[in-house]
Amino acid sequence: MSEPARDDEADAMELTVDGLETYLHCPRRYEFAHDHGLAGSDDDTTIDDRVALLRTAICDGLRRGDPDREALEDAIKTRLEALWDGHDEPFHSLAQRRHERRVLEATATAYVDRVGIDHAAGIEQLASEATEGAVIGPGLSLSSTVSVPETDETTVSIDASVDYVYADGSAIVGVQFVPTLRSLGLLRYRPEWEGAVAEQFTDHFDPDADVFEPAFVGALFETAVVIDGLRNHCRRLGLEDRTCRYVRIPLADRSQTAVNWARKTVETSVEVADLTDVYIDHHTFGMTHEHRNRTVDDRLATVAGRLATGAFDPTDRWESISSHACPDCSYTVCCQEYIAQEVQFDG
Numbered sequence: 153m154s155e156p157a158r159d160d161e162a163d164a165m166e167l168t169v170d171g172l173e174t175y176l177h178c179p180r181r182y183e184f185a186h187d188h189g190l191a192g193s194d195d196d197t198t199i200d201d202r203v204a205l206l207r208t209a210i211c212d213g214l215r216r217g218d219p220d221r222e223a224l225e226d227a228i229k230t231r232l233e234a235l236w237d238g239h240d241e242p243f244h245s246l247a248q249r250r251h252e253r254r255v256l257e258a259t260a261t262a263y264v265d266r267v268g269i270d271h272a273a274g275i276e277q278l279a280s281e282a283t284e285g286a287v288i289g290p291g292l293s294l295s296s297t298v299s300v301p302e303t304d305e306t307t308v309s310i311d312a313s314v315d316y317v318y319a320d321g322s323a324i325v326g327v328q329f330v331p332t333l334r335s336l337g338l339l340r341y342r343p344e345w346e347g348a349v350a351e352q353f354t355d356h357f358d359p360d361a362d363v364f365e366p367a368f369v370g371a372l373f374e375t376a377v378v379i380d381g382l383r384n385h386c387r388r389l390g391l392e393d394r395t396c397r398y399v400r401i402p403l404a405d406r407s408q409t410a411v412n413w414a415r416k417t418v419e420t421s422v423e424v425a426d427l428t429d430v431y432i433d434h435h436t437f438g439m440t441h442e443h444r445n446r447t448v449d450d451r452l453a454t455v456a457g458r459l460a461t462g463a464f465d466p467t468d469r470w471e472s473i474s475s476h477a478c479p480d481c482s483y484t485v486c487c488q489e490y491i492a493q494e495v496q497f498d499g
């Protein structure tokens with residue numbers, strides 16, 4: 153869970169989008185996790201490991217370069233089978249292990265049917281147009297550099313990743329596999345930035361608004377970083393003139409899964425969340441002709457700048473943090489603010 157430490161000796165500093173989201177939940181939590189490198193307990197490791205298997209199988213299947221439906225599904229499932237054979241996860245029974253494998257296979261089939269064939273064709277198109285550079289990961293690194301406001305030269309480099317990149321007409325799309333889309337909140341259900349999304353984003357930073365949505369804000373920050381990182385990646389690919397988009401695809405969302413226990417079959421579907429339209433604002437787009445959002449980008453630079461100066465005191469948002477972040481935090485036993493509050497209640 154470590155990330156490159158802050159470099160107090162130099163102007164440049166490296167962050168990750170995951171680190172930024174941790175910081176949005178609680179600056180002290182970021183300090184424990186990333187500055188001190190203290191590992192917290194992570195209940196989602198098992199799900200993350202299964203998603204990692206499927207992510208690798210899909211990327212390796214796409215890498216074979218055959219957009220034919222049966223060939224693609226076969227390639228993904230063959231790779232998944234090999235990865236699953238080496239997957240060391242304790243299950244209650246053999247039946248449960250078989251069931252979890254069926255769920256992964258059903259998700260692979262749903263991915264191929266929903267978008268896999270089109271994306272494979274888009275990867276083929278992109279590979280034929282690009283002069284150099286990788287288009288399939290998993291974990292294709294992207295980076296965006298932001299200038300910290302009110303400083304002369306301080307810049308912060310923020311890293312993100314996507315699992316593959318494909319061409320969709322004149323656009324270049326970055327795809328990231330995630331466990332679920334739950335953390336997106338409003339971003340999942342609104343078609344554009346203007347209106348409710350813009351309002352919630354602004355309210356999160358308004359101390360009088362009683363709104364605390366770190367995952368939602370973190371997803372918009374990540375979208376800004378990924379889209380800017382894709383622009384940089386396009387330059388490396390020799391495709392500077394393209395617009396860039398960012399898509400998340402969940403691989404462990406059980407809400408769409410139907411199990412027939414008698415027949416031992418699993419069916420599921422895959423949702424696709426394109427975060428581009430809820431990120432770009434039409435005013436900035438009109439000014440720059442690029443997929444950008446001035447409000448999000450400026451706030452991203454401000455938050456990254458605060459992090460760069462080591463601003464880890466959570467007390468200026470204590471009401472929100474103590475109510476929403478502390479209850480599921482792994483660092484309560486070593487957190488002075490949390491302990492001080494508990495002692496106060498006990499007294």
Ligand code: SF4
Nearest residue numbers: 178181478481487490
């Ligand atoms: S216990 Fe609360 S204040 Fe302390 S690090 Fe965790 S979220 Fe932050």
